[in-house]
Amino acid sequence: MTCWEIVQAYAFRSLGFGERILPKDDFGLCTQFTLIGSGMLWNIYFGVIALVAGFFLANAIAVMKAQPSAWLRKPAEWFILIFRGSPLFIQFFLAYFLFQELKQSTGSVSWLTSAWAGALVVLFLNTAAYSAEIFYGALRSVPRGEVEAADAYGMSGWSRFRRIIWPTTLRLAWPAYTNEAIFLFHATTLVFFSGFPAFQQKGDALYYASYFADKTFNPFIPYPIVAFYFIVLTLAVIGVFGLANRHLNRHLPQDRRPRLKYRPQIIR
Amino acid sequence: MFSYCTDPDTLSGLRWLSCYLTTAKHAGFYWSFLTVLTLLAITAPTALAFGFGGASAARSQFAPLRWFGKSYIAIVRGVPDIAFFLFFVIALDQAFEWIRHQWKCPDWPDAIRQGNDFVVCAAAKLPLGTAEQWVHEVYGFFTAVLTFAIVFGAFSANVLYGAMRAVPKGQLETAEAYGMTRRQTFWRVLVPQMWVYALPGLSNLWMVLIKATPLLFLLGVEDIVYWARELGGSKTPRFTDYPHGDWRLWYFLVLLVFYLCFTKLSEVVLERVMKKLTRGQATLGGTT
Numbered sequence: 403m404t405c406w407e408i409v410q411a412y413a414f415r416s417l418g419f420g421e422r423i424l425p426k427d428d429f430g431l432c433t434q435f436t437l438i439g440s441g442m443l444w445n446i447y448f449g450v451i452a453l454v455a456g457f458f459l460a461n462a463i464a465v466m467k468a469q470p471s472a473w474l475r476k477p478a479e480w481f482i483l484i485f486r487g488s489p490l491f492i493q494f495f496l497a498y499f500l501f502q503e504l505k506q507s508t509g510s511v512s513w514l515t516s517a518w519a520g521a522l523v524v525l526f527l528n529t530a531a532y533s534a535e536i537f538y539g540a541l542r543s544v545p546r547g548e549v550e551a552a553d554a555y556g557m558s559g560w561s562r563f564r565r566i567i568w569p570t571t572l573r574l575a576w577p578a579y580t581n582e583a584i585f586l587f588h589a590t591t592l593v594f595f596s597g598f599p600a601f602q603q604k605g606d607a608l609y610y611a612s613y614f615a616d617k618t619f620n621p622f623i624p625y626p627i628v629a630f631y632f633i634v635l636t637l638a639v640i641g642v643f644g645l646a647n648r649h650l651n652r653h654l655p656q657d658r659r660p661r662l663k664y665r666p667q668i669i670r
Numbered sequence: 671m672f673s674y675c676t677d678p679d680t681l682s683g684l685r686w687l688s689c690y691l692t693t694a695k696h697a698g699f700y701w702s703f704l705t706v707l708t709l710l711a712i713t714a715p716t717a718l719a720f721g722f723g724g725a726s727a728a729r730s731q732f733a734p735l736r737w738f739g740k741s742y743i744a745i746v747r748g749v750p751d752i753a754f755f756l757f758f759v760i761a762l763d764q765a766f767e768w769i770r771h772q773w774k775c776p777d778w779p780d781a782i783r784q785g786n787d788f789v790v791c792a793a794a795k796l797p798l799g800t801a802e803q804w805v806h807e808v809y810g811f812f813t814a815v816l817t818f819a820i821v822f823g824a825f826s827a828n829v830l831y832g833a834m835r836a837v838p839k840g841q842l843e844t845a846e847a848y849g850m851t852r853r854q855t856f857w858r859v860l861v862p863q864m865w866v867y868a869l870p871g872l873s874n875l876w877m878v879l880i881k882a883t884p885l886l887f888l889l890g891v892e893d894i895v896y897w898a899r900e901l902g903g904s905k906t907p908r909f910t911d912y913p914h915g916d917w918r919l920w921y922f923l924v925l926l927v928f929y930l931c932f933t934k935l936s937e938v939v940l941e942r943v944m945k946k947l948t949r950g951q952a953t954l955g956g957t958t
Contacts, residue, residue: 429786483930483934489883489884491884491887491895492884492895492926493926495922496923496926499902499918499922500919503916587750588749588751591752595752608752608753611756619788625753625754629748632749636748
């Protein structure tokens with residue numbers, strides 16, 4: 403097969419289109435690049451949706467945790483403690499068996515046991531917890547003067563939060579949140595190694611890479627390809643978050659705008 | 671274990687449970703917690719040593735060493751750690767076998783990589799084909815520790831590199847003014863002072879390391895995840911005296927609670943250490 407034919411056959415293999423059988427004897431560079439790249443679609447799918455949905459939940463939980471009332475604060479604290487204090491790997495397993503139990507007892511939510519939904523739910527809750535902690539930290543470091551100025555303008559309640567506190571929170575949290583996003587994308591590689599089955603061998607990038615490594619017994623080609631794809635993905639994430647960062651800080655003079663640097667501190 | 675456990679069929683309730691939880695297989699499960707703790711106890715200092723090496727290399731005067739240090743830090747952090755775990759566990763094994771092959775069978779005629787096979791002479795196999803089971807297990811554990819150390823070494827190198835740069839310049843200049851060499855400045859002034867700056871990052875890393883231990887399962891070590899899956903799966907009366915349904919949910923719940931307690935405990939201890947170390951320092955933590 404020529405490289406173009408391989409691309410046509412395997413580019414969307416991870417979604418179930420194209421050739422049904424995975425390559426058996428042709429393990430050329432083109433095959434590996436195509437199939438692993440096809441798997442990346444799942445990593446992007448999990449990462450993007452969990453991140454976008456998690457962003458809203460994270461804000462809600464951060465605000466809840468900052469409330470004086472224990473009825474609101476305690477659940478938020480427990481949520482964050484449980485998801486940040488335990489390994490994602492265990493959470494995946496636990497969720498998978500829990501969903502299976504649900505499926506057997508109710509018989510209605512069978513879609514939760516498949517990776518596209520079940521793993522997504524876990525990733526969504528997980529990233530929400532990590533981001534909530536970031537936003538909570540930022541919420542607490544909003545300068546007092548800004549809040550007092552808002553009071554002086556007669557703002558209170560929702561409008562004060564919406565116009566003053568929340569934008570500043572986002573500004574303060576953004577570098578750490580970028581970091582969280584990067585590591586969330588990294589965490590998506592765990593999905594198919596943790597109980598969630600890859601139905602009809604539709605897996606993510608790492609799933610196919612380990613398939614190639616098992617078949618060729620040569621880890622020096624597939625894993626660097628995964629690394630390459632992830633470095634590109636990381637750069638793309640930084641690019642997008644950099645744009646958002648610019649938008650958040652657009653009121654500042656050019657030279658005082660904080661720049662987003664690629665300095666991932668591991669936080670997960 | 672208990673005297674009344676001889677005939678499990680007659681038992682019920684708490685007695686059944688007490689017998690069930692003390693079977694030989696469950697002993698394996700309990701021992702595997704010790705495996706995890708051993709891994710942590712060995713990996714943490716090893717990773718710190720790797721990190722120290724990496725950070726020192728990254729600030730080296732000698733350019734290739736500096737490039738090596740910086741790319742070590744950058745690459746490992748830019749790529750999912752699971753990919754590294756899967757990669758190194760095979761790559762290290764092949765590297766060891768390749769070195770032993772060169773050393774033990776220098777006049778081997780065939781190529782080592784034949785198509786999709788990796789063939790070394792029998793004497794170079796690791797562990798040897800004749801080795802006992804425990805050698806295989808120890809070797810597997812050893813490669814796992816090394817893999818963890820390489821990955822977490824890069825993360826700690828990053829933290830230590832930052833900490834080395836955070837030591838006030840005045841301190842280093844003073845050392846120079848006293849006529850110390852670069853080496854003396856490094857060991858006598860920089861290294862003793864950097865730990866306070868490194869501690870928040872390192873304690874964070876410790877938490878991440880704890881939460882990475884279940885990945886041992888992916889490296890083929892019989893750890894708590896392995897046993898939880900093994901013991902929790904449904905058992906029929908044909909194969910065991912203690913038949914039960916699918917209990918994996920409960921076993922993993924136990925693991926979750928174990929990790930929660932462990933991370934919470936670490937958090938409390940690390941907070942205390944931080945308080946102790948920052949006392950009297952001119953940082954925000956020290957002045958309050």
